[in-house]
Amino acid sequence: xxxxxxxxxxxxxxxxxxxxxxxxxxxxxxxxxxxxxxxxxxxxxxxxxxxxxxxxxxxxxxxxxxxxxxxxxxxxxxxxxxxxxxxxxxxxxxxxxxxxxxxxxxxxxxxxxxxxxxxxxxxxxxxxxxxxxxxxxxxxxxxxxxxxxxxxxxxxxxxxxxxxxxxxxxxxxxxxxxxxxxxxxxxxxxxxxxxxxxxxxxxxxxxxxxxxxxxxxxxxxxxxxxxxxxxxxxxxxxxxxxxxxxxxxxxxxxxxxxxxxxxxxxxxxxxxxxxxxxxxxxxxxxxxxxxxxxxxxxxxxxxxxxxxxxxxxxxxxxxxxxxxxxxxxxxxxxxxxxxxxxxxxxxxxxxxxxxxxxxxxxxxxxxxxxxxxxxxxxxxxxxxxxxxxxxxxxxxxxxxxxxxxxxxxxxxxxxxxxxxxxxxxxxxxxxxxxxxxxxxxxxxxxxxxxxxxxxxxxxxxxxxxxxxxxxxxxxxxxxxxxxxxxxxxxxxxxxxxxxxxxxxxxxxxxxx
Amino acid sequence: xxxxxxxxxxxxxxxxxxxxxxxxxxxxxxxxxxxxxxxxxxxxxxxxxxxxxxxxxxxxxxxxxxxxxxxxxxxxxxxxxxxxxxxxxxxxxxxxxxxxxxxxxxxxxxxxxxxxxxxxxxxxxxxxxxxxxxxxxxxxxxxxxxxxxxxxxxxxxxxxxxxxxxxxxxxxxxxxxxxxxxxxxxxxxxxxxxxxxxxxxxxxxxxxxxxxxxxxxxxxxxxxxxxxxxxxxxxxxxxxxxxxxxxxxxxxxxxxxxxxxxxxxxxxxxxxxxxxxxxxxxxxxxxxxxxxxxxxxxxxxxxxxxxxxxxxxxxxxxxxxxxxxxxxxxxxxxxxxxxxxxxxxxxxxxxxxxxxxxxxxxxxxx
Ligand SMILES: Nc1ncnc2c1ncn2[C@@H]1O[C@H](COP(=O)(O)OP(=O)(O)OP(=O)(O)O)[C@@H](O)[C@H]1O
Ligand SMILES: [Mg+2]
Numbered sequence: 001x002x003x004x005x006x007x008x009x010x011x012x013x014x015x016x017x018x019x020x021x022x023x024x025x026x027x028x029x030x031x032x033x034x035x036x037x038x039x040x041x042x043x044x045x046x047x048x049x050x051x052x053x054x055x056x057x058x059x060x061x062x063x064x065x066x067x068x069x070x071x072x073x074x075x076x077x078x079x080x081x082x083x084x085x086x087x088x089x090x091x092x093x094x095x096x097x098x099x100x101x102x103x104x105x106x107x108x109x110x111x112x113x114x115x116x117x118x119x120x121x122x123x124x125x126x127x128x129x130x131x132x133x134x135x136x137x138x139x140x141x142x143x144x145x146x147x148x149x150x151x152x153x154x155x156x157x158x159x160x161x162x163x164x165x166x167x168x169x170x171x172x173x174x175x176x177x178x179x180x181x182x183x184x185x186x187x188x189x190x191x192x193x194x195x196x197x198x199x200x201x202x203x204x205x206x207x208x209x210x211x212x213x214x215x216x217x218x219x220x221x222x223x224x225x226x227x228x229x230x231x232x233x234x235x236x237x238x239x240x241x242x243x244x245x246x247x248x249x250x251x252x253x254x255x256x257x258x259x260x261x262x263x264x265x266x267x268x269x270x271x272x273x274x275x276x277x278x279x280x281x282x283x284x285x286x287x288x289x290x291x292x293x294x295x296x297x298x299x300x301x302x303x304x305x306x307x308x309x310x311x312x313x314x315x316x317x318x319x320x321x322x323x324x325x326x327x328x329x330x331x332x333x334x335x336x337x338x339x340x341x342x343x344x345x346x347x348x349x350x351x352x353x354x355x356x357x358x359x360x361x362x363x364x365x366x367x368x369x370x371x372x373x374x375x376x377x378x379x380x381x382x383x384x385x386x387x388x389x390x391x392x393x394x395x396x397x398x399x400x401x402x403x404x405x406x407x408x409x410x411x412x413x414x415x416x417x418x419x420x421x422x423x424x425x426x427x428x429x430x431x432x433x434x435x436x437x438x439x440x441x442x443x444x445x446x447x448x449x450x451x452x453x454x455x456x457x458x459x460x461x462x463x464x465x466x467x468x469x470x471x472x473x474x475x476x477x478x479x480x481x482x483x484x485x486x487x488x489x490x491x492x493x494x495x496x497x498x499x500x501x502x503x504x505x506x507x508x509x510x511x512x
Numbered sequence: 513x514x515x516x517x518x519x520x521x522x523x524x525x526x527x528x529x530x531x532x533x534x535x536x537x538x539x540x541x542x543x544x545x546x547x548x549x550x551x552x553x554x555x556x557x558x559x560x561x562x563x564x565x566x567x568x569x570x571x572x573x574x575x576x577x578x579x580x581x582x583x584x585x586x587x588x589x590x591x592x593x594x595x596x597x598x599x600x601x602x603x604x605x606x607x608x609x610x611x612x613x614x615x616x617x618x619x620x621x622x623x624x625x626x627x628x629x630x631x632x633x634x635x636x637x638x639x640x641x642x643x644x645x646x647x648x649x650x651x652x653x654x655x656x657x658x659x660x661x662x663x664x665x666x667x668x669x670x671x672x673x674x675x676x677x678x679x680x681x682x683x684x685x686x687x688x689x690x691x692x693x694x695x696x697x698x699x700x701x702x703x704x705x706x707x708x709x710x711x712x713x714x715x716x717x718x719x720x721x722x723x724x725x726x727x728x729x730x731x732x733x734x735x736x737x738x739x740x741x742x743x744x745x746x747x748x749x750x751x752x753x754x755x756x757x758x759x760x761x762x763x764x765x766x767x768x769x770x771x772x773x774x775x776x777x778x779x780x781x782x783x784x785x786x787x788x789x790x791x792x793x794x795x796x797x798x799x800x801x802x803x804x805x806x807x808x809x810x811x812x813x814x815x816x817x818x819x820x821x822x823x824x825x826x827x828x829x830x831x832x833x834x835x836x837x838x839x840x841x842x843x844x845x846x847x848x849x850x851x852x853x854x855x856x857x858x859x860x861x862x863x864x865x866x867x868x869x870x871x872x873x874x875x876x877x878x
Contacts, residue, residue, distance in 0.1 A: 018524070314729075316729055335728075336728060336729050336730075336731050337731045337733065340731040346729065348729060353723075353725060353726070354725050354726055354729055355726055355729075356723070356726060357718070357719050357722035357723040357726055357727070357790070358722065358723070359718065359722045359790040359791050360715075360718060360719065360722060360790075360791075364715055364718075364719075367715075368715070368719055368727075368730050368732075369730045369731060371712045371715060371716070372716065372727075372730050372731040372732040372733075373731060374712070375712075375733075376711050376712045376713040376716050376737070377711055377712075378711075378712070379710070379711055379712040379715075380712070422730070
């Protein structure tokens with residue numbers, strides 16, 4: 001069978017940032033009606049390849065052809081007009097505008113130069129409907145959780161293809177890690193949508209660190225390593241083991257190691273107890289105990305209140321009932337400072353808005369929590385600071401390993417590691433991790449999970465939130481199950497606890 | 513364009529553009545004032561255009577340095593001009609009531625009184641912004657407007673003149689052949705740099721301005737930090753107020769420091785500190801203030817008619833700001849021109865077609 005002509009072809013793509021060669025001579029092609037996975041470790045250059053294609057970054061070398069014609073976009077809107085719709089890894093939306101406005105921002109339907117609000121809302125609703133989503137388009141975007149916001153960004157991209165918003169003008173759809181904060185159900189919805197568009201002849205570029213998803217939905221894949229192309233394969237021709245080997249340049253066996261590791265048994269005395277802690281509109285009052293050296297995992301669907309629970313235990317939101325006791329002392333939880341002083345650390349799931357300061361360097365971001373605890377008068381001595389930072393850059397394999405790099409310029413996965421490093425150097429008693437492996441590549445994911453295991457062995461307690469149930473089950477001694485913003489069960493982990501069992505518990509909403 | 517790596521490196525330095533503009537502006541004066549760069553010694557005092565630029569620019573540098581920290585936290589302080597007036601008014605009116613205006617103790621007391629008033633203004637601003645959560649531009653507008661009234665009250669609507677040698681020193685005196693105010697400015701700049709970079713204050717300020725919510729969640733006491741910077745800013749304005757009233761030996765509640773807040777904000781921006789907050793550069797601000805002062809001087813030396821000098825000033829400021837924008841340079845001089853890589857803010861957020869960077873909050877979903 002003769003291959004059709006690629007709709008998009010990139011050859012010899014080079015992109016340099018000061019001190020970093022992000023892409024060196026990468027070739028990439030995309031065929032109509034295919035779903036094409038772009039794979040690689042954190043910092044391999046996936047997002048950069050997308051951004052030079054759509055004109056966010058200028059090209060330092062190489063050529064791009066779209067439908068046989070040579071093109072070079074100087075702005076994302078140029079690429080959009082040519083039929084390339086993109087959802088970037090860091091989604092740019094306006095939280096205080098409505099969903100409908102966000103979907104149509106920049107291309108609002110107008111008549112006599114005035115925006116037709118009714119039509120805008122109607123078309124937004126139609127588009128959302130067409131994609132099988134249940135979202136009120138008149139509500140402000142910020143009223144929805146991150147995952148829904150991500151879906152809105154996808155709707156927006158699909159809709160930008162054509163002036164009438166029907167999406168019929170989109171020839172290429174680019175999705176940079178669209179599934180990182182989605183639940184299984186939404187992922188399936190997204191896949192259905194992708195397959196439908198593929199059926200209409202749209203070429204889709206899909207980035208994800210979930211290899212299962214790649215095998216589920218993709219036809220072809222291109223693998224990058226350190227900014228170079230290491231191969232293009234049909235998905236059916238390469239199995240997962242081979243793929244991982246291609247991505248990281250060596251075989252990966254540590255994942256297996258993790259699979260059959262034993263949870264350590266020496267869980268100590270109680271560290272934290274929450275009695276009837278709750279917050280109206282956040283989560284119903286709950287009781288929870290976390291022991292020294294214990295890993296408590298939280299399982300639940302999107303919007304079930306996992307993050308809300310974690311935020312109350314950190315004082316990020318103030319509980320309006322109940323009391324929290326840490327190490328025998330009651331903590332007021334009127335601000336994060338109280339919890340931090342008691343030895344609690346919290347890595348937010350929104351690393352961009354609630355975690356990192358993008359303008360500051362890796363070093364400054366890593367030192368921030370420690371420094372805040374010491375106050376401004378006592379700076380961390382430079383020698384100690386540099387040593388700590390170097391140690392954690394190495395331990396977490398942050399790339400580039402340059403403490404002077406601005407965090408905003410790091411790849412998504414590496415930003416996540418910086419956030420983790422920031423709290424680890426404070427040596428907390430309780431580490432709250434909300435989706436710590438989001439956006440992290442498969443090798444680093446295993447590393448972080450191993451880290452959690454060894455930290456808990458050393459006596460640190462961990463509250464672990466992850467969308468993947470397997471991940472929660474693998475690490476946790478106790479699993480808290482949430483449903484509809486209520487902690488409905490606490491299960492001691494054991495052989496009989498399986499993902500299915502958890503899902504059943506969620507479904508039945510059985511009470512503790 | 514031939515660009516060597518070293519040149520590229522140089523153009524990327526954060527002080528490159530402010531300094532380049534400053535040098536350019538200075539050179540513009542030479543055809544009009546051939547001895548522009550010469551410095552003469554008369555009566556043991558150094559005189560010359562360069563010396564006067566620094567001398568007359570001193571209050572602006574002080575105010576702008578304080579403003580830098582406020583802007584770095586993501587705020588702004590419009591009240592500095594009024595604080596200049598209040599400080600001058602209070603000091604001069606106290607001093608003018610003294611029997612012996614030349615007594616050093618009296619002069620010090622007068623200055624202390626003025627600075628105390630400035631600190632109170634700063635506390636008020638900080639309280640409104642940090643405690644009450646009022647938008648900085650509104651919060652500081654209160655003193656901007658009411659402050660001049662207070663200054664008028666203090667001076668009874670008159671221009672108070674003083675006649676005091678020691679008081680004259682800070683804004684009009686000489687020491688070691690140089691204007692004394694240069695030493696004051698140098699001291700304040702040195703203290704500010706030490707205060708922000710030797711301690712962790714600079715880092716925490718940049719963190720609060722760079723991402724307020726993240727800073728809260730990391731346990732930074734942002735309120736305290738904000739109050740501190742507003743007080744510091746007012747204190748700097750207070751010293752500038754002393755300087756201005758000392759230079760003229762008079763307190764003019766109406767005109768002292770009029771519009772200095774705008775010049776100061778401009779100086780900060782020219783110095784490379786973003787109005788959105790975050791990274792700041794004291795060195796950049798000092799250069800920025802010198803640029804503004806040089807511009808004012810240039811307007812006089814090249815004889816721009818008084819009616820049009822504000823327009824002229826505005827035009828130059830626009831050009832300066834454009835020159836500093838990497839996007840503009842890329843458009844005008846071609847990609848890679850002057851080796852100017854994209855600036856930090858641009859590089860990281862994919863440009864959205866509709867929304868300006870200020871309105872878009874970047875959310876990472878990954
Ligand atoms: N604006 C920038 N300035 C400087 N360096 C950058 C910039 N953007 C990306 N880089 C660097 O380019 C390299 C590739 O980054 P990129 O974001 O493309 O990685 P990625 O493959 O998308 O990784 P991830 O899976 O973590 O999202 C990284 O080393 C990164 O630090
Ligand atoms: Mg990426």
